[in-house]
Amino acid sequence: MLKLFDRKEPKTTSQASSLVDSIISPFVNLFGSEKKDPSKVASESPRLNFNFPKLNPQSSSSSSESSRTTSESSRTNSESPQLNLQHSRTTSESSRSTCESSKSTSQSLKSNQEPTQVTSESSKMATVVAHWDYEDEGQCGPCNWPNAQTGKQQSPIDLKLSKMKVYQLGDCLKFVNYHKPLNGELLNNGHSVQFVPDPRIDVPEIYGGLLDQSYRFVQYHYHWAQNDNEGSEHTLGGLSYPAELHLVHQGVDDPSKLAVLGIFLQVGKDDSALSADETVLGRVTEYGQRAEIKGQVLDLKLPENKSSFCRYHGSLTTPPCTENVLWTVFTDPISITKEQLAALRAVKDCNGKVHRKNYRPTQPLHGRQVLLTC
Ligand SMILES: [Zn+2]
Numbered sequence: 001m002l003k004l005f006d007r008k009e010p011k012t013t014s015q016a017s018s019l020v021d022s023i024i025s026p027f028v029n030l031f032g033s034e035k036k037d038p039s040k041v042a043s044e045s046p047r048l049n050f051n052f053p054k055l056n057p058q059s060s061s062s063s064s065e066s067s068r069t070t071s072e073s074s075r076t077n078s079e080s081p082q083l084n085l086q087h088s089r090t091t092s093e094s095s096r097s098t099c100e101s102s103k104s105t106s107q108s109l110k111s112n113q114e115p116t117q118v119t120s121e122s123s124k125m126a127t128v129v130a131h132w133d134y135e136d137e138g139q140c141g142p143c144n145w146p147n148a149q150t151g152k153q154q155s156p157i158d159l160k161l162s163k164m165k166v167y168q169l170g171d172c173l174k175f176v177n178y179h180k181p182l183n184g185e186l187l188n189n190g191h192s193v194q195f196v197p198d199p200r201i202d203v204p205e206i207y208g209g210l211l212d213q214s215y216r217f218v219q220y221h222y223h224w225a226q227n228d229n230e231g232s233e234h235t236l237g238g239l240s241y242p243a244e245l246h247l248v249h250q251g252v253d254d255p256s257k258l259a260v261l262g263i264f265l266q267v268g269k270d271d272s273a274l275s276a277d278e279t280v281l282g283r284v285t286e287y288g289q290r291a292e293i294k295g296q297v298l299d300l301k302l303p304e305n306k307s308s309f310c311r312y313h314g315s316l317t318t319p320p321c322t323e324n325v326l327w328t329v330f331t332d333p334i335s336i337t338k339e340q341l342a343a344l345r346a347v348k349d350c351n352g353k354v355h356r357k358n359y360r361p362t363q364p365l366h367g368r369q370v371l372l373t374c
Contacts, residue, residue: 148363155316157370167372177204182204184196186293187289195296197296205252211259217248259328260325263333264333267335274336277343278339
């Protein structure tokens with residue numbers, strides 16, 4: 001029996017909700033604007049523990065990586081500074097002020113590099129979490145994000161199919177209510193465009209397929225770049241797709257855990273996957289803009305072949321980069337049209353410029369085992 005998570009310290013729903021509310025990235029944005037006590041959350045944060053599954057694959061390639069997984073996977077996310085947690089929420093107003101203040105913060109960071117200037121590490125990290133961006137060499141760029149240097153289960157990763165454990169999937173991944181049209185809102189949050197559904201009873205869920213529990217759909221968003229040879233966060237054998245879609249789900253029994261479906265986007269003739277988005281993308285090009293979407297069907301955003309995917313334990317790909325994500329990255333891409341890709345590329349950041357890119361570079365595997373299902 002595969003066991004994907006060890007549950008050592010069950011939490012109440014309210015505790016777990018509070019935890020998630022504070023550690024999730026701006027892309028997740030689950031719980032509206034209710035204030036939480038950061039000190040309480042910080043004390044709970046180190047208790048996160050995501051152990052690797054006890055694998056029993058039917059066939060496997062020889063890999064020395066698997067022997068190292070257990071000890072490394074016991075690390076927790078205690079690196080995340082307490083101060084950072086209060087900055088993880090994104091609402092339109094808060095993110096606007098965040099982005100606007102980030103300009104001056106960035107400038108002050110550049111001008112405050114005298115050796116005599118003493119700035120605590122936690123203070124620097126709090127600034128990064130509040131004002132992060134995708135500038136490679138920047139003070140708030142990916143190299144300086146939380147866990148970038150110290151994390152052992154970071155995402156995204158390069159998916160090397162030849163090094164994965166192949167697993168014959170007996171219990172396929174199930175999609176509940178994925179065929180039902182959703183109404184909701186598409187928001188330009190300064191980092192991407194993000195769809196959040198209106199509250200409803202029959203929320204789409206996923207279960208099975210080696211997931212440890214049911215996970216409920218929360219939001220989706222995209223990653224892309226301005227060139228066709230980059231854009232996706234995960235890479236497949238070192239190769240990038242022009243864009244990647246992330247469908248974010250939260251655990252039903254244990255809301256501190258997330259399950260994200262990663263789907264590669266390639267340019268083709270089929271426009272159905274992004275047809276609903278396309279109708280409003282032109283109205284959310286500016287930071288803070290939001291537009292209503294009706295009749296959004298998540299099924300259209302999934303590849304036809306849902307049996308072949310890569311599964312691994314990883315993290316949020318944006319600050320605070322919390323290591324609480326069970327990743328499912330489908331090997332088959334879906335198609336979008338070049339016009340739809342152009343519409344994504346026209347989306348601007350909080351400085352009024354189109355995103356040169358909004359994907360995080362791939363992270364070291366650190367001995368993690370990746371399953372390839374078929
Ligand atoms: Zn994402």
